[in-house]
Amino acid sequence: MVRIVEGGITAPAGFQAAGVACGIKKHRDPARPAPLDLALVVADRLVPAAGVFTTNKAVAPPVVVSREHLQATGGWARAIVTNSGCANAATGEAGRQVARQMAAAAAAAVGCADREVLVASTGVIGVLLDIEKVRAGITAAAAALSATGGDNATRAIMTTDPFPKSYAAAYDSPEGTIIVGGMTKGSGMIEPRMATMLGYLTTDAQIEPGVLADALKYVVDLTFNAITVDGECSTNDSVFVMASGASGVAITDSRDPRLITPLMHVARYLAREIVRGGEGATKLVTVKVTGAATSADAWLAARTIANSPLVKTAIHGGDPNWGRLVAAAGRSGAAFNLDRASVWVGDVKVFDEGTPHDERTPLAEAVLQDADVTVVVDLGLGGPHEATMWTCDFSAEYVKINAEYRT
Secondary structure (H helix, E strand, O other): OEEEOOOHHHOOOOEEEEEEOOOOOOOOOOOOOOOOOEEEEEEEEEEEEEEEEOOOOOOOHHHHHHHHHHHHHOOEEEEEEEEEEEOOOOOHHHHHHHHHHHHHHHHHHHOOOHHHEEEEEEEEOOOOOOHHHHHHHHHHHHHHOEOOOHHHHHHHOOOOOOOOEEEEEEEEEOOEEEEEEEEEEOOOOEOOOOOOOEEEEEEOOEEOHHHHHHHHHHHHHHOHHHEOOOOOEOOOOEEEEEEOOOOOOEEOOOOOHHHHHHHHHHHHHHHHHHHHOOOOOOOEEEEEEEEEOOHHHHHHHHHHHHHOHHHHHHHHOOOOOHHHHHHHHHHOOOOOOHHHOEEEEOOEEEEEOOEEOHHHHHHHHHHOOOOEEEEEEEOOOOOOEEEEEEEEOOOHHHHHHHHOOOO
16 A cells, blocks of 8 residues: 655655755865755645654754744644754754744745744754854755755755665555655654654645644654664754645545555654664664553553663674563563563564573574664563564764764
């Protein structure tokens, strides 16, 4: 039912995008083109929109402004403007004014009201964004908007990301085809708790703002909110969605599979790619918890395991240390029965209802040589509840990147 299509964020009809360089990021190599650092995603008209944002109390001005604008319009937007290289976070009232001026400049460039523009920033915390550079970038990006501009927009939102992340999928039904496109950035400071570092979704579904917002939250909880690189919740986390209605396929139920299926497909792919591209990561790790007494317990245990530095370093070193998985589950706060618990590394059962199977260590070590690794922990409660999260290993490169981030 779902098929992959080309085009990324501009795959659905009714959207254009652009990415340009405006000097926010440092140009470290004069022999190469300046890095792209400002992106515009623009709908052909005012469209339904929604956002899910960080729960961090140290919330950045772009998040404050985007929330205000969605509330003021009742869930409608025309454009999203993003800069990378400066988070404009912890910058006080001056930062809020810059975020509002950023929205105003984009609104003037595309011909809409200020409140119909959503704003996002990513980069170093505690540095005030240079609004003159932003204005110049917005002017250049508006002139470069096109239905094929998604690749540049995707690159323009990157910071430490090792590769750009975009994707699109279509869902065919008797009523017509719905397309969903998306792009993300995120490599470090990733444990979103209601969003990801920055995520963007578009669709050509015909849908009301409230229904779209419900669909976005449902999808985010199972995708972008189920990833972690380092357990750090950013000040700027945001996921946006806009719906052009160009397909003519009307969606009135937020769980309608014609929308939810491609939306989930694109969001899950992009969420996993954030983890795959985590700072210093060499392995994508799927953590699955089963046998939980409650859904909350399943998620609590999965999140604790996925965030455990000891688990992540063991996986990086190829060490099937099942004791670290058991210890993380046991300290998570979830109901847990050690005598009935079990652990798998890939398809190798290394701990079976309280009994170790260290003779299977060589088989588990072989599994950990792969770039994609799955670990499963059954909590031993016999419950039907389970949860899946995605994380990555911890390497020396992660320490190096973050020790030198501002320098």
